[in-house]
Amino acid sequence: MSNQDALINTISTNFKKDQDEKGPDLRHLHPKSHGLLHGKFTVRDDISDAYKIGVFATCKTYDIWVRFSNGSSPSVRGVLKPDTEGDVRGMAIKLMNVSGDKVLDDEKETQDFVLINHPVFFLPDVQGYIDFATFQKLKASGQTPPQELLEKLKPSLAIVAEINKKMVANPLLIQYWSTTPYKLGSYAIKFLVKPHKMPTAIPDSPNYLREAIVQYFSETEETVKFDFQIQVQVDDLITPIENPMIEWKDTDSPPISVATIEIPKQVFDFAERKRLDESLSFSPWHTLPEHEPLGSVNLSRKKIYQEGAQHRREYIEKGMQEPRPYTSILDDPQQ
Numbered sequence: 001m002s003n004q005d006a007l008i009n010t011i012s013t014n015f016k017k018d019q020d021e022k023g024p025d026l027r028h029l030h031p032k033s034h035g036l037l038h039g040k041f042t043v044r045d046d047i048s049d050a051y052k053i054g055v056f057a058t059c060k061t062y063d064i065w066v067r068f069s070n071g072s073s074p075s076v077r078g079v080l081k082p083d084t085e086g087d088v089r090g091m092a093i094k095l096m097n098v099s100g101d102k103v104l105d106d107e108k109e110t111q112d113f114v115l116i117n118h119p120v121f122f123l124p125d126v127q128g129y130i131d132f133a134t135f136q137k138l139k140a141s142g143q144t145p146p147q148e149l150l151e152k153l154k155p156s157l158a159i160v161a162e163i164n165k166k167m168v169a170n171p172l173l174i175q176y177w178s179t180t181p182y183k184l185g186s187y188a189i190k191f192l193v194k195p196h197k198m199p200t201a202i203p204d205s206p207n208y209l210r211e212a213i214v215q216y217f218s219e220t221e222e223t224v225k226f227d228f229q230i231q232v233q234v235d236d237l238i239t240p241i242e243n244p245m246i247e248w249k250d251t252d253s254p255p256i257s258v259a260t261i262e263i264p265k266q267v268f269d270f271a272e273r274k275r276l277d278e279s280l281s282f283s284p285w286h287t288l289p290e291h292e293p294l295g296s297v298n299l300s301r302k303k304i305y306q307e308g309a310q311h312r313r314e315y316i317e318k319g320m321q322e323p324r325p326y327t328s329i330l331d332d333p334q335q
Ligand code: HEM
Pocket: 011, 015, 026, 027, 028, 029, 030, 067, 068, 069, 089, 090, 091, 092, 114, 115, 116, 121, 125, 126, 129, 177, 178, 179, 180, 244, 280, 281, 282, 297, 300, 301, 304, 305, 308, 309, 312
């Protein structure tokens, strides 16, 4: 087994253990959803021939699910961070009825795109995840992390601080980035999603991001629109494949619009939709081979996302077949 595979196994095992303790029916990361919304993804008719690849090959409209989330795991079972605290915000998009063979075989007709609200990821590689987990554990138990570890994680902690500083008014009105690269046939690209409208005031309540979406739809008849754009790799120096802590700057690789996302006014804040939200699995590896994820961080996500989703689905299914005693549920958030 390679060192990278051993690290991935360690991360996946630790995640599942943590998931068991803090929220087995939730995603280990990005557990807090602000809404699972339906919409349309329309491929533009003016894409340059060179980039008419995979789902962008033909001007077509796909039905989509879009999930908006906060990144942090629960601190204690059942307790998710209030939206008023800094966190990374996610946008996950699932195109449906996408024909062609897929890289994984658990979903046959989907193409997912997974993004966050910052141009760079906070870790350079998989070892970074292990280091960061060690740092978090030491901090949680009140110990001071060793100086060497602090030095190593300095750039990552600076990015986390930058992300946490971002004030987000409404998930429908902010920009998102893939941060990691993907294939577009023989090209390497990153992708981003830009809103057509910008936010106004920042509300203030523990779940204001979900509330902001509900309120937005209650006050408008307008469809929410985003541009889906790609940035094409220039060279390995300014637009590297490895190390997603390095931004592919707009000035080096100007974004090119390839599709439009439309989310119509809708009611989504009800129990059945939340159940569907919890049961879905978004992964960068739910993809046509033409859009396969690139780089070692993306590679690690293949197994980790699949095992995490499987773990929470098994927990939900087993619990329905054979009810569990309270001692194994511990669903009291005050505990
Ligand atoms: C080593 C790197 C990474 C690891 C170990 C990791 C791990 C995870 C896990 C375990 C989940 C929950 C999956 C599930 O249960 O369905 C998740 C979700 C997510 N991750 Fe990552 N991740 C990594 C990198 C990234 C990067 C680079 C991004 C940047 C776009 C990202 C954005 C997201 C988002 C937005 C979600 C929520 C997806 C949803 O709504 O279902 N992750 N991640």
